[in-house]
Amino acid sequence: MPDGPVLWISNHLADKIRAHGVETYPHECCGALLGKDHGFAAGAEPKVENHGISREVLGLFPLVNRRDDSPRNRFSVTADDVREAEKAASAQGFDVIGWYHSHPDHPARPSDYDRDHAWPWYSYIIVSVQQRVAQDMTSWRLNDDREAFSAEGIEVRHRAAV
Numbered sequence: 273m274p275d276g277p278v279l280w281i282s283n284h285l286a287d288k289i290r291a292h293g294v295e296t297y298p299h300e301c302c303g304a305l306l307g308k309d310h311g312f313a314a315g316a317e318p319k320v321e322n323h324g325i326s327r328e329v330l331g332l333f334p335l336v337n338r339r340d341d342s343p344r345n346r347f348s349v350t351a352d353d354v355r356e357a358e359k360a361a362s363a364q365g366f367d368v369i370g371w372y373h374s375h376p377d378h379p380a381r382p383s384d385y386d387r388d389h390a391w392p393w394y395s396y397i398i399v400s401v402q403q404r405v406a407q408d409m410t411s412w413r414l415n416d417d418r419e420a421f422s423a424e425g426i427e428v429r430h431r432a433a434v
């Protein structure tokens with residue numbers, strides 16, 4: 273079990289993120305992660321009843337990448353996007369727990385642009401799409417000092433929600 277927080281996502285939703293990245297290739301896709309946060313802060317012991325899972329992705333809210341200038345390596349989430357995503361989440365009894373986007377022909381690591389436009393607390397899933405084929409999927413959280421991201425454990429598998 274990893275030391276830090278672990279984000280759980282089903283195979284089904286992980287595949288949807290990959291498919292979205294393939295669909296928008298060579299541009300970046302982006303969307304919101306809807307789900308539940310179990311309040312497990314970095315460094316804290318995971319609760320036994322949550323099986324070490326700190327967050328669960330239970331739904332997605334795909335967004336349109338509004339960056340016209342550089343859609344290959346930039347995405348932007350507007351205030352309207354945040355509001356719409358939160359509306360969709362609460363309608364299903366979930367919260368917006370993070371955001372996902374793709375890196376066309378780049379590794380699944382956050383860029384400087386990503387860091388400058390991220391908010392602490394949220395999980396940031398990145399899927400690498402190489403030559404229209406989805407590859408690695410990673411998750412990150414921006415440190416509270418906003419200087420850097422920390423890798424977040426990601427568990428992709430079928431399992432009943434906790």
Ligand SMILES: [Zn+2]
Nearest residue numbers: 373382383386
């Ligand atoms: Zn990025």
